[in-house]
Amino acid sequence: MLPELTQLNVKNNWQKTHLDNFVKMGWPSSKNEDWKFTSLSQMLKKPVEIALTAQGDDARHKMAPSIQGACRVVFRNGIYDSEMSGGNHSNIVISNLIEDDDAISFLNEAPLSHHPVFNLTIAAMQSAILIDIDASKTEPISVIDLSFVGGLINQSSHPLVMIRIAKNATVRISETHASKNGLSAPIVILQLDDGAVCDHVRCQIADLDSSQLGLSLVNQNTGSDYRSFSLTSGGDISRTEMHLNLNGENASCHLSSIYLGCEDQHMDITTRLYHNVANCKSEQVIRGVLDDRARGVFQGKIRVAPDAQKTDGQQMTRALLLSRETEADTKPELEIFADDVVCSHGATIGEIDEHQLFYLVSRGIPVMQARSMLIEAFLIGTLSQIRVPELESQVEYYIQDWISNSAQMSALDY
């Protein structure tokens, strides 16, 4: 699924640099440690072209979890759609990223020049949107990325969004990625200035015919508080990758993530957490449910810099396997260069507990319903980390739907 790059009309030199980087390095093979568990070879067999038009209906738009009354930033096939975008935004400034020198410097200086998705999307993007949140209180923001819902096939989309949250500003963000086929490689960048607070809910609910390689970059300054929840459930192959830098003291982040895989899906959750300064706190909770022949990967790196004393970094990942043909791979990595830190990681992989199942069934609850109750119970603690109630209920509804579909499919096997 290597996009045809020769036709790409790259206007800016800095974009050209990223294009050159990408061409030089190409897609990573599984010999690359960062991509050891996720092979792109199947995906690369299907040729795609970079999408240049925003055609397509908006039916999926209504399905996507979003916040009512939010300021909407809508991309279709990676192209900003000003007609579908809008809504209230009294203290939010939306502009073209390419016209902002600071934003461009940020991209050029980001330590990601080796990253295939970063290079490719910066080179291939058709729209790059910059959102500035200046005031302490603003409306929520919904970033909606819809791709190839209107019949286009064999294309790739590369939306890029940068959100800068000013000092002491508070904002809620929902981010949804839905596509029908092709390749989506969106980049979302968040910068939290001193004391900024951000609640972020990301949902990737693409169809099984599409491939999703999402990259998020979060930078946090002093005293900022970032709380994110991410749901990954779509795509034949998907990677949800986040790089988070704690750059100012007393910053804290809480990342929770649920992935739901069925059929032959491959989903990869990768986090890179950099404690660059002292006195920061990070917590990661990952829960995955895999059915049929699905494969789930979690790679979580926590790096604590030599001066980052009093770091508190926690990571816990659990996978629930519903079928004997599923596979879960977990790779926690702690790189600790400071000596006064509290860091931990834990990983479990298991099946539905037979004792628990029998307890429910012995009360007359049908087996499939009992199974669903236990799967939901496995996820509920992570779901309740969402601090935006209306998004929590939408995500919960989506998850219940997924579980009941999985139960129906299993019932057919009986």
Add this chain to the structure above:
Amino acid sequence: MSILEIKELTASVDGTEILHGINLSVNAGEVHAIMGPNGSGKSTLSYVLSGRAGYEITGGDVLLNGTSIIEAEADERARAGLFLAFQYPVELPGVSGMSFLRASVNARLREQGKEEVDQLGFVKIVRAEAQKLGISDDMLKRAVNVGFSGGEKKRYEILQMALLKPVMAILDETDSGLDVDALKIVSQGVNLLRDPQRSMLVITHYQRLLSYIVPDKVHILSGGLIVKSGDKSLALEVEENGYAGINDAA
């Protein structure tokens, strides 16, 4: 008429026969006790009757209200009115107590062709029953059995029995892990549920429980067979002479 009839029941676990031909008949409204030493097959019997996976019936039959249940799944047996109070109730983190109770009760009501209860009405019913067993609102709000003490877990079992209104209840070592006060509360709860339309099978090691829940009949299970049956005085005999004495007599 017999509510529960066990005929020549043989059963295996992992290919090893544990029950070697049990015969037992419990009439409507009767409470029978099954006593026996460790490893005699008491818990196996309770799991076999309730249909737990891995407990394979190899011969004989079990009739509930005159209908054979050995081909029925565990949930179907429960909906037909069979109830097992667990020796070790399982914790279900993340499963809300109220929704669990309601799912159970509604499954049984659906089976009986009755209307399901709504959330509000159900909370009232549960509170009333919980009060009788000294179960606090806080306990009802927690996840199923999570953070409950041993006594609280057993009371929660009896609460489920009160709500599900079974025709046949099996109480598997309900006295284990209970102090005297908790034993009294649980026994009172069970006695409140004694009814001409409800039979019970009380499985226990000790006579102690049977001073609170007085049985109509007592059976001694040993080596996978019922070796002796009698009235409540048989329990006292066990207390005095131990199981060895009974086995010798048999």
